Amino acid sequence: MTQRFIPGLLIATAVLVAGLIVAFAIGRYPVGLGELFDVLWSRASGRPSSAPEATENVILLVRGPRVIAAVLVGAALAVAGAAFQGLFRNPLVSPDILGASSGAALGAVLGIYFSLGVIGIELLAFGGGLIAVAAVYGIGSALQSRDPILVLVLTGVVVGALLGAGVGLVKYLADPYNQLPAMTFWLLGSLAATNAGDLIPLAGPVALGTIVLVALRWRMNVMSLPEEEARALGVATGPMRIAIVVAATLVTSASVAASGVIGWVGLVVPHLARALVGPDFPKLLPTCALLGGGYLLLIDTLARTMAPIEIPLGILTAVIGTPFFIWLLASMQRNWS
Amino acid sequence: MTLAGRNLTIGYSDRVVGRGLDVALKQGEVLALLGPNGGGKTTLLKTLLGILKPLAGEAQIDGRSLDAFSIRDRARRVAYVPQVHNPTFAFTVETVVLMGRTAHGGLFSRPSSRDREVANRALDEFGIGHLKERAYTMISGGERQLVLLARALAQEPQFIVLDEPTASLDFGNQGKVMREIRALAASGLGVLFTTHDPNHALRAADRAYLLRDGACVAEGEVKHVLTSEQLQELYRAPIERLIDATTGASAFLPG
Numbered sequence: 001m002t003q004r005f006i007p008g009l010l011i012a013t014a015v016l017v018a019g020l021i022v023a024f025a026i027g028r029y030p031v032g033l034g035e036l037f038d039v040l041w042s043r044a045s046g047r048p049s050s051a052p053e054a055t056e057n058v059i060l061l062v063r064g065p066r067v068i069a070a071v072l073v074g075a076a077l078a079v080a081g082a083a084f085q086g087l088f089r090n091p092l093v094s095p096d097i098l099g100a101s102s103g104a105a106l107g108a109v110l111g112i113y114f115s116l117g118v119i120g121i122e123l124l125a126f127g128g129g130l131i132a133v134a135a136v137y138g139i140g141s142a143l144q145s146r147d148p149i150l151v152l153v154l155t156g157v158v159v160g161a162l163l164g165a166g167v168g169l170v171k172y173l174a175d176p177y178n179q180l181p182a183m184t185f186w187l188l189g190s191l192a193a194t195n196a197g198d199l200i201p202l203a204g205p206v207a208l209g210t211i212v213l214v215a216l217r218w219r220m221n222v223m224s225l226p227e228e229e230a231r232a233l234g235v236a237t238g239p240m241r242i243a244i245v246v247a248a249t250l251v252t253s254a255s256v257a258a259s260g261v262i263g264w265v266g267l268v269v270p271h272l273a274r275a276l277v278g279p280d281f282p283k284l285l286p287t288c289a290l291l292g293g294g295y296l297l298l299i300d301t302l303a304r305t306m307a308p309i310e311i312p313l314g315i316l317t318a319v320i321g322t323p324f325f326i327w328l329l330a331s332m333q334r335n336w337s
Numbered sequence: 338m339t340l341a342g343r344n345l346t347i348g349y350s351d352r353v354v355g356r357g358l359d360v361a362l363k364q365g366e367v368l369a370l371l372g373p374n375g376g377g378k379t380t381l382l383k384t385l386l387g388i389l390k391p392l393a394g395e396a397q398i399d400g401r402s403l404d405a406f407s408i409r410d411r412a413r414r415v416a417y418v419p420q421v422h423n424p425t426f427a428f429t430v431e432t433v434v435l436m437g438r439t440a441h442g443g444l445f446s447r448p449s450s451r452d453r454e455v456a457n458r459a460l461d462e463f464g465i466g467h468l469k470e471r472a473y474t475m476i477s478g479g480e481r482q483l484v485l486l487a488r489a490l491a492q493e494p495q496f497i498v499l500d501e502p503t504a505s506l507d508f509g510n511q512g513k514v515m516r517e518i519r520a521l522a523a524s525g526l527g528v529l530f531t532t533h534d535p536n537h538a539l540r541a542a543d544r545a546y547l548l549r550d551g552a553c554v555a556e557g558e559v560k561h562v563l564t565s566e567q568l569q570e571l572y573r574a575p576i577e578r579l580i581d582a583t584t585g586a587s588a589f590l591p592g
Contacts, residue, residue, distance in 0.1 A: 089425045144350070218447040222439050224426055228388045229419055233492070234412030234440025278472075279426035282447050 005283045008276035012290035016071070019297030023067045026305055029058045061196075069194040069202060070300040071293035073259045074269070076206045076251040078292025081266025082273065082284055083213050083248040086224040087241060088149055092328070094267040095252040098156045098245065101263070102163035103132025104256035109170045109183045122201055122257040128163075129253030133245060135159055148227075188312030189262035191300055198258055205254035210289070212247035217281040220244065224279070262296070262313050264321025269295055271328065338364050338399050340385060340415060340496045340527060346393035347377060347384045347551070353392060354380040355551025362527045364495055367518060369538035369559070370531040372548035373572055378531040379500060381548065385529065386498055387411050412440035416489035418499040421481045421506075427472040430484050434459055434469075437491035452491075459487040463517060479510030486517060497521060499530040503537055515541040535563050535589045547571050565589070 024036050035051045039059045042049035049056055080095040088097070095101060107128025111121030136159045140152035167187070174180045213220070219240055222230045230237050255262075272295075273287040296313075299320075303311045341361040348354035355377040362368045370378050383389040385396050387403040396403045398414055406414070416437070437459070438452040448456070460466045463483045468476055473484060482502060489497045502518070503511040518541045522528050532538060538545045538559055545562045547554040554571055555562045565578045568589060577590045 086426070091425065215445040218439065218442070219444070221428070221432065222436050225424070225436070226419070226422070228383065228386075229417065231388055231408060232386055232412060232415075232417035233436055234409040236408045274426070279428055280432050 005277050008273075008283070008287055009290070011276055012273065012287045012294070015294035016290045016297070017294075019294035019301070020067065020071075023070065023297045023301045024059060024063055026301055027058075027063065029054070031055055031059060031063075035059075065196045065199055066191050066194045066300070067297065068199055069191050069258060070297045072199075072202055072206050073191070073255040073262065074265060074292040074294070074296025075289040076210070076255040076292070077262065077265040078269035078273070078288040078295070079210055079213060079285055080248040080252045082270040082281070082288045083220065083244055084266070085270055086220050086279075086281065087244050087248075088153060089224055089226070090149075090153070091271065092267070092325075093153065094264070095248065096160065096263060096266070097153060098249065099132035099136045099159045099163060100129045100249045100252040101256055101261050102160040102167070104129035104253045105187060105261050106132075106163045106166045106170070108186055108257065108260070109167050109174075112179055112183050112186065113170050113174055115179075118198070119201070122198075125257035126205075126253045129249060129256060132159060132163060133249045137242075137245065185312065186260040187314075189260035189314035189317070190303075190310065190312050191259050192304070192310050194258070202254055202258040206251045209247040209249075209251035209254070210285075212243065213251075214285055216240070216244060216247075217285055220281040221279075260312075260314065262317055264317040264324075265292060265296060268317075268321050268324050271324075338414075338495050338527070339397075340529070341397045341400075342381070342385055342391070342394065343397060344394040345381070345384060345391045345396065347380045347389065348392055349380075349389075353551070355548070358394070358548075358551075358553055360385070360546055360553075360556075362496060362529050364527045365522055365525050366544065367522045367528045367530070367542045369542035369545045370529065370548060371533075371535060371538055371545055371571065372554075376548045377551040378548055382498055382500055382529070382531060386415060386417050388417075409440045412492060412494075414494055415496045415498060416492040416494040418482075418485045418489045418497060418502060420500050420504055421478050421485065424473060427474045429469065430460070430465070430471050430473055430476065431456060431469040433473045433484055434488045434491050437488035440492065455493065456487075456491045459490040460484075462490060463487050478505045479507060479513070482506060482510065482514055483517070486514070486521075490521070494526070496527040496529065499528070501531050501533065503532060503534065511537070512540075535568055539563055539588065563589075 025031050025033060035055050036059060039049050039051050039056050077095060084093050084095055084097060085091050104125040107124035108121050111124040136156045140155040143151050145151045171180060171183055174183060219235055222233050222235050223240055227237055269292040270288055273284055273291050277283040277287045299313060299316050303313050303316055339361055342358055345358040346353060346356045347358065358381060372378050380389065384391050387396065403411060434456040435448045435452060438448050438455060442448065457466065460469055463486055465480060465483050468480060502514050506514065515537060518528050518530065542559050544557060545559045546556045547562065549571055555567050565576050568576045575592060578587055579590060580587045
């Protein structure tokens with residue numbers, strides 16, 4: 001396994017660029033590469049474009065926001081996944097582990113149930129994610145244990161199950177003709193409804209959380225060591241863990257609020273990124289962001305083109321993620337023995 | 338400088354492990370901590386590192402309570418070499434050693450070129466510079482122990498505390514680690530290590546501290562403290578002493 005940074009980063013960049021080209025070009029209204037570059041260049045330089053207006057609209061208004069959202073959500077979930085895996089010293093965890101996703105999901109279905117607008121739904125999703133993590137963290141810390149990480153992870157599973165029951169209740173009570181399809185659609189994850197206005201509430205928190213994680217990149221290496229070692233190396237593990245959890249939850253909640261629940265990205269992409277550049281966070285985080293963005297773009301392009309109707313993203317990521325997880329489990333057992 | 342515990346009561350919130358412990362380690366000196374399993378060696382070690390808070394008494398650096406130091410300042414004075422373990426992620430050997438530089442950098446910084454210099458020097462010190470690009474998960478147990486020693490050295494501390502540094506090593510590597518411990522002390526560091534083998538204390542330590550059921554049984558220069566009678570009392574087991582007729586050097590055999 002080579003762990004060269006520059007080649008790894010180039011591969012990740014190539015995946016993102018390929019994802020961008022494919023996502024802009026393919027669809028019900030095919031766009032040629034020449035037209036794509038022409039429109040993007042005219043936009044950047046301010047000169048009028050020679051492409052037909054319909055093509056320009058498809059690129060800038062229809063596919064543009066969706067492409068940017070896919071890149072942001074994919075990057076956010078991958079970066080958060082890498083952060084959680086390092087922090088919990090367990091390559092099998094993902095952003096869902098602390099209840100961030102299920103909390104956000106409950107918030108969003110409540111928003112739909114009370115017929116709130118898009119902003120209301122996003123705020124509730126966001127608040128739900130943060131409250132769920134705070135609850136998991138509070139309970140996990142209150143239960144004093146020699147193995148706080150394990151207790152935290154188990155608490156996350158239990159709280160996640162309770163929140164799942166809450167989601168089930170809201171769905172049960174919802175109007176089966178108006179609300180239930182919207183909830184189901186949202187819970188399966190989709191970028192179909194993304195427009196330019198959704199990008200700011202997505203990009204702001206994602207940027208903020210990612211900046212914090214990137215700033216702490218070296219400390220995150222040390223935090224992936226056993227607690228006592230990290231402290232003996234001079235890291236105040238308590239506050240550091242809170243900072244990393246809050247930042248990673250922020251980016252997770254923001255992406256769940258924008259795109260619904262898209263599982264597995266935060267698990268799969270960090271592994272691919274580690275295979276490229278190794279586990280060193282200063283190298284891993286940028287690779288995760290590039291690769292995650294490209295990965296979700298490719299999946300989203302598949303979702304909207306492979307069948308006459310859109311396939312929910314969460315279904316595609318699960319179809320890829322489940323065998324990947326089993327393969328991971330099998331290969332890890334070989335290492336353990 | 339002295340790393341010391343004064344009248345320590347050690348243990349966890351629900352369990353007292355030891356009481357009335359006084360221990361001191363000066364720079365340039367090697368202290369071996371010996372005793373049966375469950376006697377409190379590791380608990381005492383963690384208390385002196387500041388990882389565990391003493392239930393009573395005080396752990397001190399140069400007469401100042403460990404609590405008075407920030408976690409970062411503490412790490413710049415006392416380094417910890419844990420037992421060799423299998424890490425989750427395949428960091429390179431160089432990255433592992435660079436982690437020893439964490440306490441010398443800012444909260445948001447990553448290692449500087451000077452940090453790299455210090456880390457590389459530490460790797461060369463233990464003759465493992467050639468491993469630097471290798472994954473820490475892919476090297477042998479003996480090599481890992483040396484990497485952890487190099488990490489502690491890169492921390493540029495005044496004291497190094499090692500938890501059973503020879504536990505998982507083959508015979509040759511045990512000797513190598515003992516020699517490195519002597520070399521660290523010769524360069525002015527204070528070294529504290531726990532061991533199950535009194536011969537390792539004879540080989541590498543200036544003084545020994547014998548701990549049984551959370552109480553100090555004996556303490557002092559190894560040649561005075563490590564006697565057959567003392568060790569039989571410590572382990573409650575028969576022990577045989579072998580003495581080389583020409584050099585007078587001695588070694589212990591269990592049973």
